[in-house]
Amino acid sequence: MADLITYRxxxxxxxxxxxxxxxxxxxxxxxxxxxxxxxxxxxxxFAEFGPERxxxxxISEQAILGAAMGAAMTGMRxxxxxxxxxxxxxxxxxxxxxxxxxxxMTGGQVTVPLVVRTANGGGLGFGAQHSQAVENWALAIxxxxxxxPATPADVVGMMAAAIRSDDPVVFFEHKGLFAxxxxxxxxxxxxxxxxxxxxxxxxxxxxxxxxATVPLAMAAAEQVAADGISAEVIDLRSLIPLDMATxxxxxxxxxxxxxxxxxxxxxxxxxxxxxxxxxDGFESLDAPVQRVTAACVPLPFADVLEQAVIxxxxxxxxxxxxxxxx
Amino acid sequence: MTVESGGATTAALQDHASQAPGTPGTPGEAGGLVQLxxxxxxxxxxxxxxxxxxxxxxxxxxxxxxxxxxxxxxxISLQRQGELGIWASLLGQEAAQIGSAxxxxxxxxxxxxYREHGVAWCRGIDPAKLLELYRGVxxxxxxxxxxxxxxxxxxxxxxxxxxxxxxxxxxxxGAVGGDGAEAAIVYFGxxxxxxxxxxxxxxxxxVFNAPVVFFCQNxxxxxxxxxxxxxxxxxxxxxxxxxxxxxxxxxxDVLACYAVxxxxxxxxxxxxxxxxxxxxTYRMGAHTTTDDPTRYRLASELEMWKLKDPIERVxxxxxxxxxxxxxxxxxxxxxxxxxGSRVREACRTMxxxxxxxxxxxxxxxxxxxxxxxxxxxxAYLDSFVDGEGEGR
Numbered sequence: 001m002a003d004l005i006t007y008r009x010x011x012x013x014x015x016x017x018x019x020x021x022x023x024x025x026x027x028x029x030x031x032x033x034x035x036x037x038x039x040x041x042x043x044x045x046f047a048e049f050g051p052e053r054x055x056x057x058x059i060s061e062q063a064i065l066g067a068a069m070g071a072a073m074t075g076m077r078x079x080x081x082x083x084x085x086x087x088x089x090x091x092x093x094x095x096x097x098x099x100x101x102x103x104x105m106t107g108g109q110v111t112v113p114l115v116v117r118t119a120n121g122g123g124l125g126f127g128a129q130h131s132q133a134v135e136n137w138a139l140a141i142x143x144x145x146x147x148x149p150a151t152p153a154d155v156v157g158m159m160a161a162a163i164r165s166d167d168p169v170v171f172f173e174h175k176g177l178f179a180x181x182x183x184x185x186x187x188x189x190x191x192x193x194x195x196x197x198x199x200x201x202x203x204x205x206x207x208x209x210x211x212a213t214v215p216l217a218m219a220a221a222e223q224v225a226a227d228g229i230s231a232e233v234i235d236l237r238s239l240i241p242l243d244m245a246t247x248x249x250x251x252x253x254x255x256x257x258x259x260x261x262x263x264x265x266x267x268x269x270x271x272x273x274x275x276x277x278x279x280d281g282f283e284s285l286d287a288p289v290q291r292v293t294a295a296c297v298p299l300p301f302a303d304v305l306e307q308a309v310i311x312x313x314x315x316x317x318x319x320x321x322x323x324x325x326x
Numbered sequence: 327m328t329v330e331s332g333g334a335t336t337a338a339l340q341d342h343a344s345q346a347p348g349t350p351g352t353p354g355e356a357g358g359l360v361q362l363x364x365x366x367x368x369x370x371x372x373x374x375x376x377x378x379x380x381x382x383x384x385x386x387x388x389x390x391x392x393x394x395x396x397x398x399x400x401x402i403s404l405q406r407q408g409e410l411g412i413w414a415s416l417l418g419q420e421a422a423q424i425g426s427a428x429x430x431x432x433x434x435x436x437x438x439x440y441r442e443h444g445v446a447w448c449r450g451i452d453p454a455k456l457l458e459l460y461r462g463v464x465x466x467x468x469x470x471x472x473x474x475x476x477x478x479x480x481x482x483x484x485x486x487x488x489x490x491x492x493x494x495x496x497x498x499x500g501a502v503g504g505d506g507a508e509a510a511i512v513y514f515g516x517x518x519x520x521x522x523x524x525x526x527x528x529x530x531x532x533v534f535n536a537p538v539v540f541f542c543q544n545x546x547x548x549x550x551x552x553x554x555x556x557x558x559x560x561x562x563x564x565x566x567x568x569x570x571x572x573x574x575x576x577x578x579d580v581l582a583c584y585a586v587x588x589x590x591x592x593x594x595x596x597x598x599x600x601x602x603x604x605x606x607t608y609r610m611g612a613h614t615t616t617d618d619p620t621r622y623r624l625a626s627e628l629e630m631w632k633l634k635d636p637i638e639r640v641x642x643x644x645x646x647x648x649x650x651x652x653x654x655x656x657x658x659x660x661x662x663x664x665x666g667s668r669v670r671e672a673c674r675t676m677x678x679x680x681x682x683x684x685x686x687x688x689x690x691x692x693x694x695x696x697x698x699x700x701x702x703x704x705a706y707l708d709s710f711v712d713g714e715g716e717g718r
Contacts, residue, residue, distance in 0.1 A: 030548075030549070030551065031549045031550045031551060033550070033551075033622075034550055034621060034622040035549065035550030035621055035622050036621070038549065038616075038617075056550070056551055056555055057555075058517075058520035058551075058555055058556050059482055059483075059517040059518065059520045059521055059548050059551070059556065060520045060521055060522060061521075062522045063520070063522070086481075087481070090481070090521075090522075090523075125411055125462050127462065127465065127480070128465065129480055129481055130480070265695065265699075266695060295684065295685070295696075295699045295703070296688070296693075296695050296696055296699060297684050297685055297688045297696065297699075298688065300679075300683075300684050301459075301462040301463070301464065301465055302462050302463050302464075302678055302679050303462065304678050304679075304681065305678075305679060305681060305683065305684045308681045308684050308703065309684050318706075
């Protein structure tokens with residue numbers, strides 16, 4: 001059996017596989033050259049593909065996305081890195097107003113097949129401006145696709161799907177998962193966007209999770225298993241497209257739903273999931289839907305406080321116990 | 327515990343600077359480098375910046391630089407020992423920071439990056455407050471208005487617009503020209519000059535003639551990216567395109583940094599608008615403690631810059647001219663030892679903030695969702711009660 005690889009290594013591996021496969025794929029971003037990315041997620045790319053295809057850019061988030069958009073118009077498949085997802089706010093015009101609207105406003109004549117990669121999420125004590133989980137920002141923008149893998153193999157498979165997509169994809173790499181390990185992806189591995197994974201099968205309650213909340217949900221499921229509660233864990237993998245068929249199919253069997261999301265309660269992606277369940281799965285439910293989210297406060301710097309704000313295994317367990325008491 | 331800070335500005339420093347007439351950064355400096363003290367510690371003159379500081383003030387600048395370097399050294403060690411989450415070293419930039427900050431008036435407003443430990447020192451910020459931030463127990467913790475020193479800005483370059491807006495506020499308060507005139511100064515790096523908002527701040531400061539000084543510490547590296555990835559022309563020359571003067575100063579020369587900042591701030595206060603100062607210096611350490619510069623730059627480059635050390639040249643000058651002897655240097659070293667020990671102690675004894683603090687200061691008035699979350703979380707915490715009935 002092959003050695004396990006880290007999520008961090010899987011990012012570079014996923015990009016490298018596509019760069020070998022398709023000469024139109026180029027990378028651009030800050031410190032992705034000789035430095036290999038500040039999170040080492042671009043390690044080896046510069047050595048293998050050189051400065052022609054791995055561009056260290058000036059410190060300009062707007063320009064990184066604006067140039068990626070222009071390059072994509074020429075037929076390239078740019079993979080742009082925004083160092084922290086919080087910095088989407090620095091280039092929001094391109095991500096919200098330009099890139100997702102090109103195809104629509106040109107009547108389908110111009111497509112911008114690009115990927116915006118970014119280090120997302122908390123749990124590492126990076127404070128209010130470097131720790132946010134912002135998948136829900138992108139979720140507010142029609143025209144974007146959203147990928148947020150939880151395992152190294154999914155990182156590789158979804159990176160392939162994202163880079164091959166003719167639509168722009170925002171690819172959220174979770175900072176808290178970079179050091180985590182998993183099985184390597186087989187050759188030619190592609191995970192289509194919009195296909196949720198059942199990470200653990202169960203019959204009493206459904207836990208829907210994304211990225212770093214997947215391991216939390218798995219740990220919580222393991223914990224309640226000791227008490228005879230069988231929890232199913234669904235890894236959504238992507239938010240647009242959103243695989244609600246898998247979620248609805250699961251609650252048809254379990255009749256209970258906990259959504260575990262790292263963004264704040266207000267405006268979080270779980271609100272959309274809960275809303276669809278209310279529309280299409282109401283008759284499956286035997287208990288209210290519960291969302292375990294971050295508190296509606298900016299993320300604190302102190303480790304102890306950050307854990308208080310974001311979802312934890314204990315909080316998921318508490319939610320499971322509440323719903324299974326119905 | 328209290329850690330002594332360098333708050334008190336040297337009164338004499340405020341009085342002895344040159345008040346040479348004319349616009350700062352006039353073409354006299356084009357292509358040149360304003361320097362008043364060579365790397366070898368030789369005093370030189372510059373027609374635009376005559377400076378006659380008494381020995382006590384130069385000794386004071388030396389003391390400031392040595393002490394902030396000690397704070398920096400201690401902080402790096404504390405990070406390595408797991409007491410700080412991260413630290414952004416100012417090693418090599420002491421002259422740019424101390425020289426410019428000592429040139430400010432008490433009522434001038436400062437907008438720093440996250441590396442301005444020397445400027446913070448001069449504004450009377452307790453070094454322990456800086457460590458609080460890097461230990462992750464607060465987001466800053468000093469009162470910006472009290473010290474006239476904003477919170478460290480971590481998102482690159484955004485403080486340039488804050489400073490420009492503040493300067494426009496000064497204008498509208500009528501505090502330009504005359505007695506008690508004010509100005510703002512904003513610190514940023516070479517990498518930040520590529521940011522859109524920084525360029526917008528140049529446009530705004532220029533067309534509104536705002537009383538703001540742009541103090542760019544060009545330390546040659548933006549994490550792993552060299553200056554040539556940000557600009558093909560010397561950074562100070564960009565100012566011309568925006569319509570205000572720019573100049574380059576030897577950023578490792580504390581006297582020159584003092585003189586050019588003094589003059590630029592005075593011009594801003596008098597209503598002559600912004601100046602761009604490019605302090606040409608070098609980041610002798612890593613970008614932060616998470617960075618390893620050996621992966622992307624040559625050791626020989628660092629060796630070359632060590633010969634231009636900002637502290638050594640002042641020491642050489644003071645010794646050569648007999649303005650300070652062994653006793654003075656021993657005194658400052660002892661003071662640094664003491665400061666270092668106080669900083670370590672303060673850092674190690676910092677307590678974690680209380681859990682319910684996460685709900686403080688989200689909104690000025692109570693918010694229903696946040697209040698409900700606070701109540702829920704308090705109940706959750708109360709559910710962990712030990713034998714003595716003490717809540718966790």
